[in-house]
Amino acid sequence: MLRSWIMGFAGLACLMAGPAAADEETDRQAARRYVACMALAETAPGEAFDEAIAWRDLGGGDAASHCQAKALFYLQQYGEAARRFEALAQSVKSGPKFKAELLAQAAQGWMQDNNPERADDVLTAAVGLNPEDPELWIDRGLARAGFRSYRPAVADFTRALELDPDLTEAYTFRAAAHRYLEEPDTAAADIDRALTLDSLNPDALLERGILRRLKGDAAGARADWLKVIEVAPGTAAATNAQGNLQALDLGNGNG
Numbered sequence: 001m002l003r004s005w006i007m008g009f010a011g012l013a014c015l016m017a018g019p020a021a022a023d024e025e026t027d028r029q030a031a032r033r034y035v036a037c038m039a040l041a042e043t044a045p046g047e048a049f050d051e052a053i054a055w056r057d058l059g060g061g062d063a064a065s066h067c068q069a070k071a072l073f074y075l076q077q078y079g080e081a082a083r084r085f086e087a088l089a090q091s092v093k094s095g096p097k098f099k100a101e102l103l104a105q106a107a108q109g110w111m112q113d114n115n116p117e118r119a120d121d122v123l124t125a126a127v128g129l130n131p132e133d134p135e136l137w138i139d140r141g142l143a144r145a146g147f148r149s150y151r152p153a154v155a156d157f158t159r160a161l162e163l164d165p166d167l168t169e170a171y172t173f174r175a176a177a178h179r180y181l182e183e184p185d186t187a188a189a190d191i192d193r194a195l196t197l198d199s200l201n202p203d204a205l206l207e208r209g210i211l212r213r214l215k216g217d218a219a220g221a222r223a224d225w226l227k228v229i230e231v232a233p234g235t236a237a238a239t240n241a242q243g244n245l246q247a248l249d250l251g252n253g254n255g
Contacts, residue, residue, distance in 0.1 A: 030063060037067035045074035062092050066102075073109055082109030086122065096129035103129070104139055116146030134160035138170055141177070150177045168198045175207050179214070187211055202232035206241050218248060 033055065041048035049071035056064035069084035085106035089099045103126035110119035123140035130136060141156030157174035160167055175190035188211055194204040209224030225241035225248075232238050 030060070033060075034063040034067065037064070038070055041067055041071040041074050045071040049075065062088060065091075069105075073105075073112075076112075078109045078113035079115070082106045082113060082115075082118070082122075085109060097133070100126040100130035100133065100136060104136060107139055107143060111143060111146065116143045119143040119146070120149075132163060134163040134167060134170070137163070138167070138173065141170075141173060145173070145177055145180075148180070150180050153177045154181070166197055168194045168201050168204060171197070172201065172204045172207055175204075175211070179207075179211060184211060184214060200227070200231045202228045202235060202237035202241075205231075206237050206244075209241065209244060213244070213248065222248060 037048055037051055037055065040051065048067060052060070052064045052068040052071060056068070065084065065088050069081050069088060072078075072081035072084065083106075085102050089102035089106065092099065092102070103122050107119040107122045107126070110116070110122060120140060120143040123136060123143055127133075127136050127140060137156045137160035141153040141160070144150075144153040144156065154174055154177045157170045157177065160170040161174075164170075171190045171194035175187040175194065178184075178187035178190060187207075191204055191208045191211060194201060195208065198204065205224045205228045209221040209228070212218075212224065213221035222245065225245050228241035229238045
């Protein structure tokens with residue numbers, strides 16, 4: 001899952017706190033600069049990185065450091081971005097929920113850096129800080145599935161659903177984990193629940209297609225994968241669905 005990059009006002013206050021935000025007008029200016037820098041990091045990360053360095057040198061503090069880390073992420077310097085998010089989580093003077101959000105962003109970097117074990121460690125710390133956030137449990141479940149620790153991943157997805165029983169993605173990811181554990185009936189029950197919640201969810205349709213193909217229902221699998229391409233063109237799910245269709249046509253399946 002993708003974590004939110006722009007913090008709420010409470011988070012901004014934590015990042016802006018310090019000498020550079022000595023009065024209300026300075027605080028407003030810093031908040032505007034922060035929002036602009038974070039947005040620039042997505043479209044022109046090199047420029048955002050330079051802007052964050054200049055701002056840091058002028059006393060931008062943790063807000064400038066956060067923009068730097070995000071710019072590095074979009075520059076695909078995932079490991080370095082993750083390290084900076086972790087350092088920021090240690091340095092900010094904020095409550096546990098805000099620190100957990102920063103750690104979740106660090107974990108996203110570690111996942112992109114093909115280091116799910118490190119992401120698991122970071123997310124374990126995040127869950128300890130904010131155990132009532134179901135997204136953190138989903139994120140950790142994905143990290144654990146990333147190094148084939150499927151049973152603990154199932155437990156994390158289950159915990160997320162205990163906190164919020166209407167999370168389509170948690171049912172979908174748990175279904176995939178059950179599939180890898182060779183528990184197709186349990187996987188099918190989860191994917192049916194996911195599609196009851198969101199009948200056009202591309203990830204859930206992709207997973208149901210894989211389960212149908214494993215059961216020998218080639219027509220049903222094809223229908224699901226074609227629907228993924230229809231409802232979510234240009235996405236990773238659509239790319240995966242296309243690959244599965246090609247494999248199906250070659251007679252060897254995929255997933």
